Amino acid sequence: MSSTPRVRRSLSDIQHDYDQGNKTELENLVRAWKGIKELPANDPNSFFTLGGLHGEPFRDQGKTDPNWWGGYCQHGTVLFPSWHRAYLWRLEEALRSIPGCQDVTLPFWDECSDESREKGLPSALTQEFFVLDGKRIENPLRSFVFPKAIVDEVKGTPIIYSKPEGYETVRYPLSGLVGTEADRIATKLHNSRFPNHVQNVKYLNDNISTWLSGKIKIGGKWRGEVFSRFESCLDAPTYTLFSNTTSTAASNASAPAGTHYVSLEEPHNFMHLAVGGFDYPGQGDSSAIPGANGDMGENETAGLDPIFFFHHCFIDYVFWTWQRRQGATDEFSIDAKDPGASYYKPDGVQPPAGAAGLDPNAILGLQTTLDPFVKADGKPFTTADCINIEKQLGYVYGKGSLDAYAQRTKQALFMAGAVQPEGKTLRVSRINRGKIRGSFLISAYATVDGKREYLGTRPILSRWHVEGCMNCQTHLEATATFKLPLNANNTAIDESGIEVEVQTRDTVLKRPSGAGLLASGNAAAATAAPTEVPFKLETF
Template identity: 25%
Template sequence: MTTTNTTTHVDQVVATPTYLADIRFFFRPQDVEHMAELGIELGTYDGVKENAHSIYTLTAPPGATMPPDEEGVWSAERSQTFRNWILTGFPLGTATPVEPLPNGARPTRLRKDITTLSDAEFDRLKAAFTGLMDRDPTDPKSYFTLAGQHGLPKRWCMHHQDRFNPWHRQYLLDFEDALRSVPGCEDVTIPYWDFATDLPDRLQHPPLDEYVLPADPGASATPQPVSGFFPYTTSRYSVADIAQNMTDFEVLADTATSLTQSLWGASNVNGYQDFSIQAHDSGHGSIGPTMGRQNVAAFDPVFWFFHCNLDRLWLSWQTRVGGTTVAGFRTTLGQNTGWLTPPSNVMLGTSVTADQTIESKVSYDRLDLPSPVEGAMENLSGSIDAARSFAFRSDSPVSVRVKGIDRLNIPGSFVVSLLAGGEPVAKRYFFQPDDPRNCETCVQYGIVNLDFRLRQEQILDRKLTVRIDVPGQSEEIGTAFPLSQAGNPTINARLLVGEA
């Protein structure tokens, strides 16, 4: 039987099945599509749980009436497994990593680690970047225009929400197509910088080390012009400082946690998105003054290689959880599926919709697919339905959430530090424009949270406090930002639990 994640499951009775490991694979894409037309959701945990008893009745052999085609008829073993799932309280469980697609089924556009490019490949990449940078800034396929879609003047980027990863995936494709429009560079792809390693030497020389803006990006910004970015040359921290910042902001820790999440989740809430977006924001703040300011971040050439790696990590996670197709991806969403359908699937500055980006048009020379031992999948949360059994252990991490930050009052990207006994124990960087009130996406998602995972001994018997700093704030008044002007955020601390 065909499943949503291209893996064939042999029917056998499972005594204690879970949705993510077993049940979601019982519904084929055509089953989900057919029942959706009747107003019944079979593609998500919440939908299957809500309709579980009807599903069992209609699919149970020998008198099953659904699915109507012979190929889709459930075996007695599958029916018994589904019954067991009902009797055990509809456990959600954790995802079981699946095998990646065979090489023959992969897209033909391959992106590589920038350090592994041959000299000839790297020369073509430099020629492509030089070609874009040399184009008139009014050319729609110039470097200036394309980078200006993310920050000034267009501000089309969609951060801290469900369409964050889809928007940036399409943005990379559009930029890659522009690179390919440079004569002699028709087969160029954007390589990635694996930021688990130091900034490569290849990104420290022209034309990939900096960019001198040829025009004022703020002159045509709406709803009002923005000054202070012309003349302007992009800049970065030293290689050693970037590496130290990545450590201090725990970029790699958030990345590792994101890859073990069973659910897509939501920014500011849980799941892959929450930790992926935190890693993104802190990565921007780690790299330099330009990358840390949303208004101009995409003008730094490192932006493209950094984001290419983030897309590689997202595809890695999709592959692990069986979410490389729209049908498979939906099984990780719960109730949060609206952004995949009109009108909520629209993405600023492109005719491509969010759902059309789920099935990636590119592949990578390497995906991060840790073994179950190296990175077991999880579905930890601060609460669980009372009807389900749960457990926590002495080594369970503590989730500390700085909740309810009103970012619209904060002038630019900022750092949230968590202090225990007056000593900093963790910090995160939040990436946003200098003027968030003039950003459509920022206004829509104005109240935000930041999550920290800590060992219990880091905070036990210690007073917890929070500090917000704005690196770009005037030196005359210092970088500290009053909590009272940031919505008086609260600190929520709880042990994370999972199903027993």
């Protein structure tokens, strides 16, 4: 490893250099991506191989057996930040293996920058063509054409998410759902409404900008919802709570008044769904472009859209920012008793013995292997091997939008603003991911001082059928908590004015205002027939 760490810069800064005539860095990045995409599909450095490690194509026994892992990705566990850190390192090594690209370093899409909030994506990720070595080529950062078909073969599940050889990944506002004849017909009709690439990029950037700029009222002040989530996760007091949604959901369910933890995984999910086909809630029509279904929006194929790695490079930058803020650049610990450190289901059912090579009794910790990644010496990666990115992995991050928060003395604006009296907490639970096709949003509203007010959204990044992934099966329940505001005179709002919507790919499931389905305190929540309200609400 070189004594001088390489620098992962903001893609916008690299593009600015290119526009000013300093073209080498962006050109070499494009050259490297072009190279790994053109490798044979079975080459270990090919983008098809590496992008497929996240979800499909499933492999080994997991190809057909739903009791095995559907892909390798760690979601809802304490390994979420470290597994993806190792994933980025492996992809970067592949990029650097292309002749002439040995100095290439993966940039990050700075999602919290003013530029992203105002304009959306850097154009290097969306432009249709790129001039490289005097030749006009298709931009390899925009999409990926499958060199082989991906076929859903998991037994006992509908074959929904198969995609043929020659399929090209899509983003909002397009649809990529082509697994069945009915889906192909619907997708062809949907995409025919969006034939203009330039206009589609505008739709995409407008949607991303809306997500990044969308606001909720926190502590009596309007805050950017996604930005405030990134801010808040930086104040998670432990790595366990910072790392994943399972841990924070369990903690928030019993946290004292005024305490609400946000994990890195939550704002991460927002941007997957913004690129992958969901409109920002709370804007009147909750689905301005119904039928949009981009690959980034589902775990099966998210890793096969190049933008995945620029997004996750930012997530790793946030991870490193948290480490610097919390003084955890050389060590941190994992709470072995936390539900995010186990593959057990909430009902106590374990994964089958040997599923995906897993020990069903294992507790996830710093020495748990981050399969399938191995270090340069051929030994398996563990979280302990990638805590300090500079000393252990040989890279650092360049200037980014959250740098000010890397200092422990810098108080996040979100925390500084939340000084007004707190209302109760609304908890939404008993949402069964197994009964919902694909990813979805949980949004809450309330009547405050006679006006309907948007309380926020929790994004759930999921799969089209979680039956095909044991990790998903051990995290079937989706939950969300929302801080309830007070009226202008600091009195509690009328809970009958609370509304919750679950926006799925197919429909919007609602619990309307005045339905009388809330229970307060420790009392058992009232329930309704599944056809009426498919979730439980309670306040505390």
